[in-house]
Amino acid sequence: MTNTDESAGPISKMTMIEAIRSAHHVMMERDASVVAFGEDAGAFGGVFRCTEGLQERFGEARCFDTPISELGIVGTAIGMALNGMRPVAEIQFADYMYPGYDQIVSEAARMRFRSAGDFTSPIVVRMPVGGGIYGGNTHSQSPEALFTHVAGLVTMIPSNPYDAKGMLISAIEANDPVIFLEPKRVYNGPFDGDHDKPLVPWSKDPRGEVPEGYYKVPIGKAAIARRGDEVTVLTYGTMVHVAMNAAEITGVDAEIIDLRTLLPLDLEAITTSVRRTGRCVIVHEATRTSGFGAELSAQVQEECFYSLEAPIVRVAGWDTPYPYSQEWEYFPGPQRVADGMLQALKG
Amino acid sequence: MTNTDESAGPISKMTMIEAIRSAHHVMMERDASVVAFGEDAGAFGGVFRCTEGLQERFGEARCFDTPISELGIVGTAIGMALNGMRPVAEIQFADYMYPGYDQIVSEAARMRFRSAGDFTSPIVVRMPVGGGIYGGNTHSQSPEALFTHVAGLVTMIPSNPYDAKGMLISAIEANDPVIFLEPKRVYNGPFDGDHDKPLVPWSKDPRGEVPEGYYKVPIGKAAIARRGDEVTVLTYGTMVHVAMNAAEITGVDAEIIDLRTLLPLDLEAITTSVRRTGRCVIVHEATRTSGFGAELSAQVQEECFYSLEAPIVRVAGWDTPYPYSQEWEYFPGPQRVADGMLQALKG
Amino acid sequence: MTVADLQSAGEARRPAIDVLAPEIMDMAFGLIRVLDDEGNPHGPWIGDLGVDELVEILTTMFTTRAFDARMMKAQRQGKTSFSMGSRGEEAIGAVTATVMGAHDMCFPTYRQASYLLGRGRDPLAMMNQVYGNAADENLGTQISGLYTSSEFGFLSISGNLATQMPQAVGWAMAAKIKGDPTVALAFVGDGSTAESDMHAALTFASTYTPPVIVAIVNNQYAISTDEEVARGSAQTFAQRGIGYGLPSLRVDGNDVLAVHGATSWARDRALAGHGPTVIEFVTYRGSAHSSSDDPTRYRPEDEFDEFPLGDPIKRLRLYLQNRGFSNDQANALDEQIRNMIEAKNEEAEAIGTINTGERPSLRHTFELVYETMPPHLIRQRQEAGI
């Protein structure tokens, strides 16, 4: 919340969806080269409504529906960027980004490098990630590690409306390709992992207070979601809220770091905390093996080896596809995160 | 070398290319359902000649050229597997696997899961990986971490002709989809990272002595490439040989583990060694961030935390695309690996 | 919505099965129709379906419609998280299910419930899958409606659009390599033709000419977007096939006889070694895209009533009346099927729904990843406490 300044305009209550919509709106207003598109992103406003109203306001040329081709979406976005536009492309679910992965990895990420700066590809590719909506193995994935392994990409993931808007504005203004992951389970409220409880809406949460105007949350800067002394929890997206819940139910005085940008990583925020607490838990929804948690673990032990009092603990999705019926047994909920914290404390 | 038995037939000197060809040959001879295909894989025998002679011997129906569509190659391979075949598909360079990645991740890897075992997809997808041939950013990649993150895949990478043949036979017989990575820089000889020295051919190396018949090197079992007491080196592919060289030039008594199968990982071989040496260096060509080394590091610290006397060291490709002119400054050669070993010893 | 170049019933010619693609390019722009608006059949595609077979097809269509309606209701009641129907499109699956042989293979999308039912799958098994309950043969791995049935030659449905297309071609390539007298039938939606997989499928089909039927179900919509967004400047989807030199037909998908004629022709062709056929079935998505969709946001509510090709069930009933199967008989059959579906649904609900009864164990989640559970999964399963 620290980045708000006067010029960002009056504060409104927004869900994360509204905040994302607002970021589009602000940027399309400021910069005629910003365009938004994707499957059902035009008149319909996207299956999650993140682009609702944009076509009406900015016309069909600047917000439009695409054929169902993620390759085409990313590929034409790159082409538009090469021609001076700032495309913001929506992939309907991250699970469907694979047909566009080649254009992301082989083209967008390497355009600057391979042309020695002669061409660049400042695109934003937005996609909802994560489980918790009974989406089974094709509407629940968290593929962030498939992006963080790719040199040339920026990978971001907000956990609340305020950040979502400020981060998306930073992404749109960035001159590098940005993968913008949206944890769909917290689109409407800060889901803390207890799926039986009624959802708290963002309107009841201070992070749902979002300036209506232009402001940025910087790329590459983590946030401290909770200050604490006993253990450092590194997490992002939906799991920030689950970790808060775990701290509550265990009473552990955890320092919970919301990474926000995964690449480039805010290593300093991480090491400062871990050196102080001496303990570290990494939490994400993605499958464990070769998940982004592995990289976090590797860096923490490289940087903080002599401060660590116990093994770094990873709490992550099991190494299986995301099941449907077993969703809540599978989801790394507050109890599993709590167990991870306690394990790190024992060590 | 330990798995040879009498029935595997007489020993021949083979390069890794010849060993791979021989594995195809043996399996196509034994099992009429084995077919091999890919771009230029038919009459031409593949750009690296790994399928040479197969079309002549087994006919155009069983070894054939495909259109230039990695998606089509993997997708039709899955379809053939669904119809009882054992397809062995070649992707010309791993750098070109991305158009086929969706079929690998979303289809082959999850077919068994999503159908509750009603359907399976026992395909082998072979692809040359790694640098050192002046291939620039599109003929040098090592994308193993993009496969190890995917539940349902087996990922293998041999470092010598004997293993290559035995592992490929295991892969073809496996009832799970296997990604078979071939370190192209050691196709013809055990390249140790000194690019100025003349290449030692496999004919001069005992691991180039390969039985002509059927034998298997099991999935999921690492090999000790060098026994040692001072530090454990976890590596695979070309870097096994570079690590051997580094041990030589430093005089460090390193235990060098050739992982061979990355997923499922031979964790026991790893922990047994690290618990003994108390030090660990991980070496791979792939870019560092979210590379497979991150997972290895995370697992080693989880399992061996109390045995570690120094931070685990990663020696990996820099987090950039693979350059062309700067290839030998970029390649993690013997000196960088040696430095990594010394760093782990200091700790 | 355009149903371009409507041909009238009986107008389209029926070429020999060994016809070459260039000779029938015009057929990709026409529309094979047999039944006219009065339920009278015309022309060379009439075929020889008997009343019994037609009633069997009607039975499947009734079953599908009742099943879909019941599952949508269950979703509204919160008993499943998701539902997808095929109202208005039932003829395509119901008819092709009777054309394909015992060892043929279907590569479906999520809108071919009528194919699976037409092959003989018990609706109860499908309901158990929808509810993800303890009797779900899918063991809870997939969202509602993504059935699998090797027994009935029906590939596990993927949530990823169009991925089944190159697989179907590969399956058919294998059939050709082995010399099996079998045919693959692959379905894809109009919107999904834009996916990369479609191009790979058609390219490989064009190159290897295996026994495969590529069936594009043009139901006028993707989710919110009109079929035009994928079709672009082309006049039809069948036209895509021309680009690859494949014989391509455009067929009234709500006309049971036309669907039967065209599919039989394509299958005979494939079995005789003449290779692939592309068929665009023109139909209308009478239901919402799924239970998550609100079609009033993008189309008039009465659009289906205005659809020039009508409702396939109504049209078959009319034709059957002309063949002596009365309206009363049809109503009785319909009612009997609704009751059957209601009874099966009670049975399924009694086993369990998304929030009642037992669910398939998390154990399956670990067991289904590899043939043999590797050490890391054994360990994770143990950590999960099962």
Added chain:
Amino acid sequence: MTVADLQSAGEARRPAIDVLAPEIMDMAFGLIRVLDDEGNPHGPWIGDLGVDELVEILTTMFTTRAFDARMMKAQRQGKTSFSMGSRGEEAIGAVTATVMGAHDMCFPTYRQASYLLGRGRDPLAMMNQVYGNAADENLGTQISGLYTSSEFGFLSISGNLATQMPQAVGWAMAAKIKGDPTVALAFVGDGSTAESDMHAALTFASTYTPPVIVAIVNNQYAISTDEEVARGSAQTFAQRGIGYGLPSLRVDGNDVLAVHGATSWARDRALAGHGPTVIEFVTYRGSAHSSSDDPTRYRPEDEFDEFPLGDPIKRLRLYLQNRGFSNDQANALDEQIRNMIEAKNEEAEAIGTINTGERPSLRHTFELVYETMPPHLIRQRQEAGI
């Protein structure tokens, strides 16, 4: 190798630029040719190129051929690791380079050196790239021959086939959105048409009708495989465009006047707002696929001599003779160009080759990944000791 349905020079009609795709479907199966075997021009596609312009085109073609030969020699001498030539295909790039406007954009493959040279790029700069030496404006990032030149409207060449195609369409979509009077020209090889990107490109081109020319260079081979492996059952590659409802022409790619006429037509069309055109240029890959290839393993050595469309340079020379530019003049020009290339090559070699002289610093490798080097790369660069 088949050059199906050869039409004779002058036979193909020239439609109005606002023609609709269905009206010219036949042209995807024909072949636009202007020059006959005696170097005489015929028919409606003749155009009005003056001798000066033709000599300029010949100059580019000579330059390309000399450049390619010199670089292949350098590769044989071990001075670069890799070389790719375009012998026999020079007309396509050389001519289209003169048709496209100053602010148009080319999305090339690795076989369009003649386009870049035709736009005015200094061969020395290209040689420095081939040698990856200290003067390489590409700073050593790419293998030999993967040039970039925003200055000359030439996108950085990708090593991944066909990926430039949807980018070209996107670039053109942006031009349409902005109302810029510019056109994208995208090249793709016959073999590469099988890639997914091609389908995405044609689908989006078909849907948004932006100002883009999709140029398929059918040089009869992918690497070892005949163009038939990608073409499959289709008769031509231009035919692919028909499937998307796009106007599609098939053109003699070794006939300077035909290439000029067809490209100008397509560009005029695009500028007038009539949308995309697909053009198949039929030509022959006279060189090996690359320096890594041995074409004697898959084709007769004299095949190029037998190629029915001949050698584009010989054909232009013949035509120019008829226009008064003598054989001796052409020989003199050729020699002068060879000398220029030889001199430039000496200059480039003096700067450095793959194993002599300085190379671009590894520093660039770190600096070129992001606009601003992030902390982890600063650190890695320091670790690398630079």
